[in-house]
Amino acid sequence: MPVPGKLRNPAPARLRKRAEFLAVRRGEKRRGRLFLLEVLDRGDDAPPRVGFTVTKKVGNAVVRNRVRRRLKEAVRVQAAGDMRRGSDYVIVGREDVLAAPFAELGAELSRRLRKAR
Template sequence: MSEGRAPVARPVGKGPDRLKKRKQFLAVRRGEKRRGRLFLLEVLDREDDLPPRYGLTVTKKVGNAVVRNRIRRRLREAVRVFAADDMKAGNDYVIVGRQDALGATFDELTRELSRRIRGAR
């Protein structure tokens, strides 16, 4: 058994939905951009009360498929475990991963993601 931090159990319920269509990702580009060292967060207020939605993307400039997938997995887990509670209903979020997200500690990644989602600079 590995020594380390136990996964945090989230309450059973409806978490954020995923953005899946290109059209949805492009729509979010019209919204606010919150730039950071680890990722770019784009936020669009849909002006409704539906659950929040999020999407992840990592461009080919970041690295090969293995590197991009590792960054995506880290960001997806950070959203699932920590940042989903910070997302506001009626908003769409697109997280554009950067190379530094791979080298950052998971705690640093989750703190930065939660801070950006809440809107802090």
């Protein structure tokens, strides 16, 4: 139940199918300490879509889900406004996401999304 007086940021649309994730791999890659960001310009004016993945190298299912949840919340709270229309994004999380302060994670996501290196 929403709290009156608080605006909730809508999360961007999600990539769900394997083919969508594989298509984004053809696009640009922006590497960082906390995550890898893959970006594909679809060439339309539809809202941005985002997908999250964490490899088994990061840890067991509990650790991978914690990394994924932190990334999803950082996108929703801080970085969703920096996503361009007509683009697909895949964020590949690393274990360092768990140790990074949340503000740093959000700032790094915003910076990478805006393409500033």
